[in-house]
Amino acid sequence: MYIDAHCHLTGDEFEAVxxxxxxxxxxxxHGVGRIVCSGFDLASSKLAKALAETHEDVYFCAGFHPSExxxxxxxxxxxxxxxxxxxKCLAVGExxxxxxxxxxxxxxxxxxxxxxxxxxxxxxxxPVVLHSRDAAQETLEILREQRSLLKHGGLMHCYSYxxxxxxxFIELGLAFSFGGPSTFKNAKKVQDCVRLVPAxxxxxxxxxxxxxxxxxxxVFPNEPKNVKYVVENFAAxxxxxxxxxxxxxxxxxxxxxFRLK
Numbered sequence: 178m179y180i181d182a183h184c185h186l187t188g189d190e191f192e193a194v195x196x197x198x199x200x201x202x203x204x205x206x207h208g209v210g211r212i213v214c215s216g217f218d219l220a221s222s223k224l225a226k227a228l229a230e231t232h233e234d235v236y237f238c239a240g241f242h243p244s245e246x247x248x249x250x251x252x253x254x255x256x257x258x259x260x261x262x263x264x265k266c267l268a269v270g271e272x273x274x275x276x277x278x279x280x281x282x283x284x285x286x287x288x289x290x291x292x293x294x295x296x297x298x299x300x301x302x303x304p305v306v307l308h309s310r311d312a313a314q315e316t317l318e319i320l321r322e323q324r325s326l327l328k329h330g331g332l333m334h335c336y337s338y339x340x341x342x343x344x345x346f347i348e349l350g351l352a353f354s355f356g357g358p359s360t361f362k363n364a365k366k367v368q369d370c371v372r373l374v375p376a377x378x379x380x381x382x383x384x385x386x387x388x389x390x391x392x393x394x395x396v397f398p399n400e401p402k403n404v405k406y407v408v409e410n411f412a413a414x415x416x417x418x419x420x421x422x423x424x425x426x427x428x429x430x431x432x433x434x435f436r437l438k
Contacts, residue, residue: 179404179427180209180210183215194400209234211437212236214237215240218245220248241253243273258300272291274315275309305331337366338370385401
């Protein structure tokens with residue numbers, strides 16, 4: 178079966194396509210047997226937990242996305258920690274740095290909460306799901322400085338930096354997931370990274386409702402069912418058997434996310 182190792186199902190984007198229940202039904206029809214719904218703030222993390230509790234194939238992550246830290250209140254990390262104690266919470270995430278938009282939270286706030294959430298994950302014995310946009314060098318520097326907090330592993334989701342830097346993140350023991358952009362014709366850098374990632378570190382994602390893969394690029398919202406096109410493209414790029422690769426990706430996810438069944 179396929180796994181969508183990183184997606185967002187807690188917004189209202191899916192109302193126009195039948196709602197989340199229909200989205201999950203279509204995913205199952207397309208062979209997607211495991212879905213990891215990622216929180217990006219406290220409210221979405223709670224909603225992701227509720228979704229996981231009512232759907233056997235859905236798991237979740239809890240954390241604060243760097244772009245959402247304007248919503249952060251004192252005490253929120255304690256609540257995130259409690260959510261992470263749930264049997265279907267796989268990781269603290271998504272967390273990291275995002276310097277793309279000028280109105281994003283101040284860099285020093287992002288850095289502080291990034292490190293605090295790395296500390297939380299280490300305390301809880303969980304891996305982390307990492308977001309990094311336009312902050313490659315600083316993300317790498319923080320992870321190197323805090324390497325002792327990565328002993329439970331981590332996932333660089335939607336990796337988009339250079340093949341050269343990929344090797345630096347591999348050296349930290351991280352896994353990597355790629356989604357729709359890896360299917361885009363002009364995404365040569367991302368495709369090079371898909372080819373270079375060791376097989377035991379590769380995961381598939383959609384990051385839905387965004388980044389719909391070819392052959393449906395531009396269609397909104399993206400859905401977990403489309404992860405099959407991501408994996409098909411992986412197999413073509415790596416010149417590997419798709420069925421074997423699909424199984425390897427699921428094994429990789431279970432090794433990283435030890436609560437995943």
